[in-house]
Amino acid sequence: MVAKKTRSLLKQVRNRLHMVSYAKGWYLAVMFLGIAYASILLISRMTGLVPNIFVPLTLSIIPVAALLVALIVHHRPVTLDAARVADDFGDTKDLFLTVTDIEKTPGEYQSIVIRDAENKAENIKPALVVPMQGGRQFGHVVGMLIVLAVGALYLPQFDPFGKVAKANAVKETEKKILASQKQTEMRIEKLMSEKPAERQSEEVKRAIDDLKATFNKMQHRKRKYNLKKLSQNQKQLGEKFRKLNTNKLSSVLKKNPMSQQFGTTNKKLEQWKKEFKEGSIKGLKNELASLKEELKELAKTDDPLKQAELKKKMQKKLQNLKKFAEENFDSPQLTAAVKRAQKQLGMASDGSNSSKSLESLSKSADLLEMELNELALNAKDLKALEEALKTLQMAKILNNQDMLDGKNSEGMEGMAEYAELYAKMCEAGMCQGEGCKACKAGTCMGGLGPGNGGGGGMGGPGQGRGGVAGEDNSSKSGFKTERVRTTVTAGKMLMSMKIKGLGELNKGREEYVEAVNQVKQGVSEALNSEQIPPGYHEGVKKYFDSIQPGPSNKTEPTSEK
Numbered sequence: 001m002v003a004k005k006t007r008s009l010l011k012q013v014r015n016r017l018h019m020v021s022y023a024k025g026w027y028l029a030v031m032f033l034g035i036a037y038a039s040i041l042l043i044s045r046m047t048g049l050v051p052n053i054f055v056p057l058t059l060s061i062i063p064v065a066a067l068l069v070a071l072i073v074h075h076r077p078v079t080l081d082a083a084r085v086a087d088d089f090g091d092t093k094d095l096f097l098t099v100t101d102i103e104k105t106p107g108e109y110q111s112i113v114i115r116d117a118e119n120k121a122e123n124i125k126p127a128l129v130v131p132m133q134g135g136r137q138f139g140h141v142v143g144m145l146i147v148l149a150v151g152a153l154y155l156p157q158f159d160p161f162g163k164v165a166k167a168n169a170v171k172e173t174e175k176k177i178l179a180s181q182k183q184t185e186m187r188i189e190k191l192m193s194e195k196p197a198e199r200q201s202e203e204v205k206r207a208i209d210d211l212k213a214t215f216n217k218m219q220h221r222k223r224k225y226n227l228k229k230l231s232q233n234q235k236q237l238g239e240k241f242r243k244l245n246t247n248k249l250s251s252v253l254k255k256n257p258m259s260q261q262f263g264t265t266n267k268k269l270e271q272w273k274k275e276f277k278e279g280s281i282k283g284l285k286n287e288l289a290s291l292k293e294e295l296k297e298l299a300k301t302d303d304p305l306k307q308a309e310l311k312k313k314m315q316k317k318l319q320n321l322k323k324f325a326e327e328n329f330d331s332p333q334l335t336a337a338v339k340r341a342q343k344q345l346g347m348a349s350d351g352s353n354s355s356k357s358l359e360s361l362s363k364s365a366d367l368l369e370m371e372l373n374e375l376a377l378n379a380k381d382l383k384a385l386e387e388a389l390k391t392l393q394m395a396k397i398l399n400n401q402d403m404l405d406g407k408n409s410e411g412m413e414g415m416a417e418y419a420e421l422y423a424k425m426c427e428a429g430m431c432q433g434e435g436c437k438a439c440k441a442g443t444c445m446g447g448l449g450p451g452n453g454g455g456g457g458m459g460g461p462g463q464g465r466g467g468v469a470g471e472d473n474s475s476k477s478g479f480k481t482e483r484v485r486t487t488v489t490a491g492k493m494l495m496s497m498k499i500k501g502l503g504e505l506n507k508g509r510e511e512y513v514e515a516v517n518q519v520k521q522g523v524s525e526a527l528n529s530e531q532i533p534p535g536y537h538e539g540v541k542k543y544f545d546s547i548q549p550g551p552s553n554k555t556e557p558t559s560e561k
Contacts, residue, residue: 003114005121006099012126014082020130025074027137029066034144037062038151045155048164054152059145089129092120173347174356180340181360184367187333191367197374200244204381207236208388208415215395215418218406226399234392241385244378269324276328279380281372284321288369291317292362298348299358311345318342321368334371340364387415394422 037059044050083096090096099117102110159165211233218226272283291314298310322338325331341364348357395418398404403425412418 003099003102003117003121006096006114006117009086009121009124009126010079010082010096010100013086013129014077014079016126016130016132017077017081017085020132021075021077022070023132023134023137025070026063026066027134027141029069029073030063030141031144033062033065033069034141034148037148041148041151041155045157048157048159048161048167051167052157052164056149056152059148059152062145062148063141086124086129090120090124092117095120177344177347177356177360180344181356181363184337184340184360184363187337188363188367188370191370191374197377200240201377201381204240204244204385207233207240208384211237211388211392212412212415212418215409216406216412218395218399218404218409220405220407221402223399223402226404227396230392230396230399234389234396237385237389237392241382241389244382244385266320266323269320269327272324273328276376276379277383279376279383281369281376284324284372285369287317287321288365292365295358295362295365299355311348314345315342318345329375331371331375334368334375337364337367337371341368384415387419391415391419391422394419394426398422398425 037054040050041054044052044054079100080097083100086092086096087094095113095117098113102113157164214229214233217229268283268287272281272287275281275283294310294314294317298307298314301307301310318338318341322335322342325334325338329335341361344357344361344364348361395404408425409418409421412421
């Protein structure tokens with residue numbers, strides 16, 4: 001005989017007992033964890049010995065953790081427990097308890113016990129047997145959490161042992177490290193995705209290849225045709241030269257001496273500059289490779305003395321790189337990368353952030369190499385453009401003399417071969433075999449001066465067969481008709497009158513020499529600062545160097561006062 005009603009009652013009672021037991025366990029766990037939270041909060045705010053991680057959001061940990069604790073430790077009731085509670089509520093004198101163990105009762109009484117239990121089960125409500133009454137306890141939990149939240153927000157922080165200040169400094173350093181690392185990663189990503197120097201280098205190579213093709217297509221005694229083609233190439237190369245010849249590279253490509261340290265030139269920096277002019281960063285790469293090795297060694301060692309020694313070496317290397325970048329380039333990206341690396345190495349002194357700083361420093365070293373590669377590639381292209389423009393200038397001079405012929409350059413590949421050919425042609429055909437250094441420099445004017453050379457000049461005293469310079473008036477140029485106002489500077493003379501007597505010895509000549517020197521200095525600075533194509537540099541310098549003061553007079557019959 002099956003007691004369905006009785007078993008259903010006992011099952012519901014057992015489930016409710018289970019829920020009550022779990023809720024009670026959760027309540028006790030919440031109260032215990034809340035007390036622990038409050039104790040640790042007080043210790044943290046009063047002493048600073050515990051990290052201050054107490055914000056209202058952390059209070060959510062308490063009820064969640066209490067659920068897990070209650071799940072583990074709460075009492076799990078069984079059917080016998082439910083039967084005892086039901087018997088107590090219905091005052092049935094262990095009737096339900098007997099039903100749960102009916103197999104052990106005598107056979108003639110089983111049907112009677114089950115019948116009585118079924119009758120009683122009909123009149124008993126499980127909700128009355130095990131009522132759910134947790135409103136007061138829930139109020140306790142909410143009140144405690146509110147008090148803890150107020151404490152986390154408004155309880156002041158004391159720092160008698162200086163722990164809080166140190167922890168704040170570590171956090172601030174960590175923020176700086178992460179910020180600098182993010183900047184480095186963004187710059188690396190940009191360089192890898194855009195590759196501006198590689199694209200520029202391809203354009204330069206195509207422009208130089210076009211010039212070589214133009215050289216091979218030159219037609220003998222067709223000045224206008226040849227000049228038009230050469231001018232087109234010159235315009236294209238000139239634009240690329242001006243684009244690359246920015247302040248970023250102009251300093252390192254000049255022949256200015258490097259800065260000195262204690263009266264002696266820094267040979268390492270001088271060698272880097274020399275290599276860079278050739279488009280190589282071998283020495284710089286070796287320096288960066290050495291820096292990375294020291295970085296790895298620093299990350300492995302725990303010896304304070306060795307750490308200090310390695311950091312000193314690395315700081316010196318970074319200082320050299322910074323000095324080289326500042327003195328030779330106007331590249332904000334390169335300078336910023338070096339400065340970030342120096343800061344990251346400085347922040348590595350803090351043991352709590354040492355590993356993060358060294359990781360950021362490693363990425364900065366990679367970025368430095370990429371930045372230098374970009375600049376070296378640009379420098380190499382700039383040098384190639386300079387050589388191409390000088391060679392093109394010699395080609396235009398030869399074209400004016402009807403000596404340019406593409407058949408002479410067939411099979412040539414490198415620009416140096418064209419330059420050598422044109423230099424030899426200048427020497428043989430225009431300088432009577434005496435050598436033409438100006439042609440080799442790309443500034444030879446074909447004996448156009450007033451000398452007595454025997455070359456094929458354009459006419460004039462002592463010149464050759466003469467002729468009219470080949471010009472193409474149809475070519476477009478940027479010439480503008482403008483007037484420049486002469487600058488009048490203030491003088492000291494208020495009036496003058498002629499008197500007899502001796503003037504001040506050589507005073508006029510000294511003023512003249514000083515004025516000429518100022519003009520020469522201004523020209524030199526202009527050549528360095530302005531984007532003048534390299535083919536014209538030597539010619540301009542030679543012209544102004546030829547200006548010399550006249551002979552001085554020892555006496556002057558008259559003077560002005």
